[in-house]
Amino acid sequence: MAKRSAPEVNAGSMADIAFLLLIFFLVTTTIETDSGISRKLPPMEDIEDPPIIKQKNIFTVVVNKYNQLLVEEELTSIEDLRSLAVEFLDNGGGEGEDACNFCQGPGDPKSSDNPVKAIISLKNDRETSYKVYISVQNELVAAYNDLRDREFMRLNPNDGLTFVEAFKMYSDPRTSFDQKKSLKPKLNLVKEMFPQKLSEAEPSKNKN
Amino acid sequence: MSKFKKKKGGELPVISTASLPDIVFMLLFFFMVATVMRDSTLMVKNKLPAADQIQKLDKKDRVMYIYAGEPSSRYTDKYGSQPRIQLNDKFATVSEVAAFVLAERATKRQELQNVLTTSLKVDGDTKMGLITDIKQELRKVNALKINYTTRIGNYTQNRD
Numbered sequence: 006m007a008k009r010s011a012p013e014v015n016a017g018s019m020a021d022i023a024f025l026l027l028i029f030f031l032v033t034t035t036i037e038t039d040s041g042i043s044r045k046l047p048p049m050e051d052i053e054d055p056p057i058i059k060q061k062n063i064f065t066v067v068v069n070k071y072n073q074l075l076v077e078e079e080l081t082s083i084e085d086l087r088s089l090a091v092e093f094l095d096n097g098g099g100e101g102e103d104a105c106n107f108c109q110g111p112g113d114p115k116s117s118d119n120p121v122k123a124i125i126s127l128k129n130d131r132e133t134s135y136k137v138y139i140s141v142q143n144e145l146v147a148a149y150n151d152l153r154d155r156e157f158m159r160l161n162p163n164d165g166l167t168f169v170e171a172f173k174m175y176s177d178p179r180t181s182f183d184q185k186k187s188l189k190p191k192l193n194l195v196k197e198m199f200p201q202k203l204s205e206a207e208p209s210k211n212k213n
Numbered sequence: 214m215s216k217f218k219k220k221k222g223g224e225l226p227v228i229s230t231a232s233l234p235d236i237v238f239m240l241l242f243f244f245m246v247a248t249v250m251r252d253s254t255l256m257v258k259n260k261l262p263a264a265d266q267i268q269k270l271d272k273k274d275r276v277m278y279i280y281a282g283e284p285s286s287r288y289t290d291k292y293g294s295q296p297r298i299q300l301n302d303k304f305a306t307v308s309e310v311a312a313f314v315l316a317e318r319a320t321k322r323q324e325l326q327n328v329l330t331t332s333l334k335v336d337g338d339t340k341m342g343l344i345t346d347i348k349q350e351l352r353k354v355n356a357l358k359i360n361y362t363t364r365i366g367n368y369t370q371n372r373d
Contacts, residue, residue, distance in 0.1 A: 030241065048355065
């Protein structure tokens with residue numbers, strides 16, 4: 006018997022099958038990853054005798070039900086919020102052991118002692134719009150980031166990175182282990198210099 | 214010169230399509246790798262507010278999503294136009310959030326249970342009252358890491 010070669014499988018429909026799959030994945034795909042403002046909520050337990058905080062170390066931001074912004078009891082527009090927050094955090098009005106040796110603010114004794122003591126208190130109404138709330142959060146985080154960038158660049162001039170860039174690199178899974186290890190203490194140092202102390206009050210009930 | 218004699222018949226040469234499957238497969242693999250499937254259909258309006266001081270939510274396996282906003286136009290007849298919470302594929306009330314978080318947590322691997330982040334995808338026009346209620350519920354079940362998921366953009370885009 007003559008040797009017969011194996012019959013060839015027709016691969017003509019392969020393209021059709023692949024197209025079908027391709028279209029399926031094209032339709033279901035969402036490539037972008039989510040991003041947003043990360044926050045940590047305070048735990049539920051009540052703190053007994055809360056620490057006494059000097060009024061001058063608190064920066065009050067209130068958003069009322071008409072979406073108006075009150076910063077330190079004065080009506081402010083949101084454009085000015087970032088610079089006001091920076092000025093408050095960077096004031097450095099403390100003396101003695103509260104003194105701040107890296108602050109560049111005016112050192113007003115009526116404003117915050119140093120960035121570690123400074124607290125931003127954010128209060129909103131139940132009727133406040135979420136958009137406005139996010140804008141305010143965004144500007145306050147921006148104020149912290151601006152200051153952290155400044156100090157990070159001053160302390161690590163050779164890296165050529167801002168704090169935000171360095172943090173992004175640190176959280177990127179592609180960054181090598183050694184690089185992460187060298188970044189971590191630098192990041193933590195700047196975080197300690199400007200800790201994000203953003204306190205949110207329970208929202209006021211609308212009584213009228 | 215016979216060498217340069219024109220071929221007879223003006224038929225176009227057939228283009229070989231043998232490499233077409235290869236090209237398609239290449240695209241297919243790209244999309245298969247890059248794809249993330251949506252696990253729930255949105256039943257609420259979800260125009261996220263814009264922000265630029267943002268962090269990425271990279272690891273999808275440690276994130277749970279809570280949606281909120283006005284019911285989308287298909288559901289307004291049935292559910293009205295008051296902002297509502299959506300958990301998985303259902304509308305829910307504030308009191309169901311805690312149970313949802315606990316159930317989600319139980320489905321994750323042991324070592325991830327303490328590092329879960331809750332992503333709040335809330336429509337920009339929602340009032341803060343609802344979000345505050347959600348946050349209180351999250352505090353009750355100790356799900357303290359949250360992320361206000363936003364679009365990338367400047368805060369001035371939030372005005373309209």
